[in-house]
Amino acid sequence: MIDALLEGLLLVLQWKAFAFMLLGIGVGFWVGLLPGLGGATTLALMLPFIYAMTPVEGFAFLLGMHSVVATTGDITSVLFGIPGEGTTAATILDGHAMAKKGEAGRALGAVLASSLVGALVGAAALALAIPVVRPLVLTFGSPELFMIAIVGIAFIASLSAQGGRGMLRGFLAGGVGLMVATVGQDPQAGIARYTFDSLYLWNGLDLVPVLIGIFAIPEIVDLIVRGTSIAGDLPRSRLNQGAIEGVKDTFRHFWLTIRCSLIGTFIGIMPGLGGAVAQWLAYGHAAQSARTAEERKGFGRGDVRGVLGPGAANNSKEGGSLIPTVAFGVPGSSSMAILLGGFFLLGLVPGPDMLTTHLAVTFSMVWTIVLANVITVIACFVLLNHLARVTAVRGHFLVPVILVLVFIGSYTTNNHYGDILLMLSFGAVGYLMVAGGWPRAPFVLGLVLGKIVENNLYISVARYDAAWLTRPVVLVLMALAVAAILYPLIQARRSGARSEKHA
């Protein structure tokens, strides 16, 4: 295996493959940055260009492009409060809050460093998991996937505000998210649910316009109302100092970053969970690491841990989702589905072969992820000060640009005006939630998990009747779900007792 590892590295370092990787990085940089361009769509558009390449070159290009998207998407989330990608929305909560406090440099430093750590962990997982990946993935069937989704829903408890009222609102938002996910055709009876005879609603609500609406619109309204730059009236000198501080933060909370990377990798490995889930679970976990009620309140206001968690997870998820794609030919997300097309174009057959005869090619993919992320992070650090300075630009220049990007971004997913209306409608909902102090994360979690919960439940019951409830992994996950709900309650009580003692 070691020789395959080295061989993979040498394959990537050939000058042609390396050049293609740099080209891919260049494209991916902008795709992630601009909210209008989706990573998956651009991958599909790039597929025709790889016909003439050898497998390693083709993958250096595609993966170089794809690995970078999550990192630069985080940058947009931090600087503008707009999700640069569907997978970087969670970074907005604390990242953009930090930008508004004038700590954009620090937030960017943290995001970049944690993205790098996450990518490395994901790549290492891909490399190390190879001997065990097949039995691992095969153990997680539909019952287990259902339970993972339930654990995810239980995390809503951690994502909600504290206190009884907070929990109520959190679970209410989560429940509404689950309901919104049912719009569309159901896979059991074929009924068009809640579509009101509209062709537009037939496939359900698209995630990207909803995310842009619920997160970006309230920020934009606020920006217009304030009339200032993103960083407000804070003195400029503070912007430049932070980047190193942000990197230091990553190491100050090293184990949290690692844990969130592992969460991201794990979710990435599980096919069928989709790309948007990992960041929210990581954010919830990061919120759990707050030790007092005071600390907990700081989340959403600019706690750097709220940036580290999702920043790491959305990069590590990429390495993780390559595993089912390479080992089984089953894509873990829509970008992976397109990458799979790339596999075939390049003459590779995903499956056990990739882990044995073509192991060097698989390792070259691992190295591509590593190198692409390292290069990107270095490039971003060099540009960091310029990027951070955007937050000092006068608001009236930024607002129209942001509006243009946001209105294009929500339109181009399906080329339908309905998506813009959708975005504005959820913008209104998001605004009300922010005004009323309601947490938005549980809603998003409900929305992304809805179909997974429903479908896997049906499959489990149809296939195993009730026997699936006693499978070992299912029981472990059930315990985890219960723990996820109890943990914040116990924490609140303990910190309440502690503050009484000090009083």
Add this chain to the structure above:
Amino acid sequence: MKTRLALVLAIAALAAGLPFGAARSASFEGKTITIVVGFKAGGGYDRVARILARHIPKYLPGNPNVIVQNMPGGNSITAANHVYAVAKPDGLTIGTFNRNLVLAQLTKVRAVRFDQTKFAWVGSAASESTVLAIRSDLPYRTFDDLRKSGKTLIIGATGPGANTYDFPLLLKEFLGVDLKIVSGYSSSADIMLAIERKEVDARAGSYTSLRPFIDRKLVHPVIRARAIETGIEQLPVDEDLAPTPRAKAIMALRSAPEVIGRPYVMPPGTPDDIVNAMREAFDKAIKDPQLMAEAKKGKMELEFMPGGEVLKIVKVVLSQPKDVVDEFSKYVKFGE
């Protein structure tokens, strides 16, 4: 006097009318042709459109630019409606959409606002047959083995309206095999994983999508629908085993669109010379050695069926008697 005036006027009218009577040769010089695809980028229909877009230009007079635009939504009904009513019949728009839209029209799906018989059909770029493939470690080698064993076979499906669901449903209803259809998987690839996990035993689907797994010997096909593709000619055909003419008609109806696997149309009213030029270009492009090499690499197999033949099949489908259509609608719903 009056007669002479009338004659002069008549000749003048004729002379004025001459340019309109002369034959126009279609030329696309300097123009851009758009192929509107009813699905998102990356899927099967999209990939076929893109490979065609790359090779058609050299076979069209004037060597125009051909680009692809995605218009997903409503399972490609949106794109079909657009090409039918909104796009201009000037030869600059081609549409490709779900092959089953003719069934959507037949079963009077409300969102349908087109008439498949009125499109200017270019043709079909491939035929996409459905097969049922079962896991290789199961003891059934042929469909007959399965039927005789009387055991239950668990089939994974995505949902009604997809061939993963509809094909086994009809097999179960009419051919007397004990199939348990477990529906709800998010994609056909997830079903393959479930097969490896032994959560389900088999899946139905297009031969093209199952090829990599058949080649890998994870599954092997045991029965197919009528459309023929290389590699599955020997398999029994579901219709042939149908016990009654009604059952046969319903199965034939379901699989009729598969011969028109990748439909390509132009807006109704597009001039004939343009349509013919396009048909010729498609035909030659699909036989082009470069395209064939690229298609092979992408595990696609393209084969051209000219628009005239496609239109005949479409008309046959749409002229089915009402009682057949009613019973068909009970089993097969157009959907995702």
Add this chain to the structure above:
Amino acid sequence: MHSKASLILGAGFMLLAGAAVIIAMDWPMKAKLFPLAIGIPVFCMATAEVVWGLLDPAARSEAMEFKLSEQAPGRAGAGRTVRAIVWMVGFLAAIVLLGYPFAIPLLVFLYLKLQGREGWVLSGVFALAVWGVFYVVFDQLLHLPFPAGWILQWLGLA
């Protein structure tokens, strides 16, 4: 603002969940199981939220979220918020009526001129620049389809 927004949300969710449950009743079992299993608890929770809000308006829950800035409280803030909404709805109208290529420079120019009170030249140049980037990236490079605006279509210019 807090309690008003919360009441609107709570009542809104009550209506939503209630309607969803009623619509779902007619469906076959398999299709309605999940919507009902979620919808009924959501309706109860929303009702609890509304009741709690009416009985105890002072109670707030600070979510882990940013708070709308309080720099312009009261009527001035509300006025500016309405303006913001008008800009966004107006942009949508411009996109639908004129199409993206015209709506974009129009929005940029008008916003800089009216809201930002910048000069003619600066506004004009910036609007042109933004339009230029949009044209090159989204139209020329990516061939993304942007339909012509309704007015242009009606005038036959599209």
